[in-house]
Amino acid sequence: MNHQQKSEHDELRARFTAWLETTVYRARLKYLEREKPKVNIVSIEELPESALAVSEKAAYYANPKSAFDFEEERLAEAFAKLPIKRQEILTMLFVEERKPEEIARILNCSPQHVYDQRYQALKKLRIALTKDGDKL
Amino acid sequence: MNHMEFEKMLQAAVSGSHEALEQLFLLYAPLIDKHSKVDGQIDEDLRQYILIHIALNISKFVF
Numbered sequence: 001m002n003h004q005q006k007s008e009h010d011e012l013r014a015r016f017t018a019w020l021e022t023t024v025y026r027a028r029l030k031y032l033e034r035e036k037p038k039v040n041i042v043s044i045e046e047l048p049e050s051a052l053a054v055s056e057k058a059a060y061y062a063n064p065k066s067a068f069d070f071e072e073e074r075l076a077e078a079f080a081k082l083p084i085k086r087q088e089i090l091t092m093l094f095v096e097e098r099k100p101e102e103i104a105r106i107l108n109c110s111p112q113h114v115y116d117q118r119y120q121a122l123k124k125l126r127i128a129l130t131k132d133g134d135k136l
Numbered sequence: 137m138n139h140m141e142f143e144k145m146l147q148a149a150v151s152g153s154h155e156a157l158e159q160l161f162l163l164y165a166p167l168i169d170k171h172s173k174v175d176g177q178i179d180e181d182l183r184q185y186i187l188i189h190i191a192l193n194i195s196k197f198v199f
Contacts, residue, residue: 024167024189026189027185027190
């Protein structure tokens with residue numbers, strides 16, 4: 001077998017392997033999609049009391065007192081444009097006066113992440129307010 | 137398996153030879169097993185499904 005024939009055979013094998021890999025991958029996805037367990041819908045009355053216990057995080061969201069009381073409409077608008085997670089962090093920091101370590105525990109993230117998010121959120125608010133101020 | 141043998145086997149499998157297909161399954165068992173795992177364990181039903189899928193589609197492979 002000469003060099004050219006050998007490389008043609010290598011190319012065939014590589015092409016088949018790639019085809020097979022794609023075929024197997026698609027078969028797997030199809031199978032898993034079909035076999036995915038269906039979520040049972042249960043009425044709230046049927047749930048045991050233990051399943052209704054609310055987490056600290058859920059309780060926090062349900063508490064209407066934990067919202068900012070914005071005196072300035074522009075700030076409220078800018079705040080509303082922030083990602084939900086950053087809004088939560090700012091609310092917990094400045095309304096509830098929680099420590100970053102405590103917030104990190106509630107949100108399941110690192111304290112450094114809370115500091116970063118606070119920095120980014122305040123930066124965005126500052127930019128938004130400066131822009132709006134310029135326009136007025 | 138040398139290059140000529142592989143090409144012959146592949147041609148036979150594409151043409152519908154069960155024996156050649158079996159040989160291909162053996163040759164590519166590691167790849168098939170890799171994709172047959174669910175939570176780190178081989179799911180036999182998934183493996184069977186993949187093998188049937190290959191058998192049904194191998195004729196579509198273009199040389």
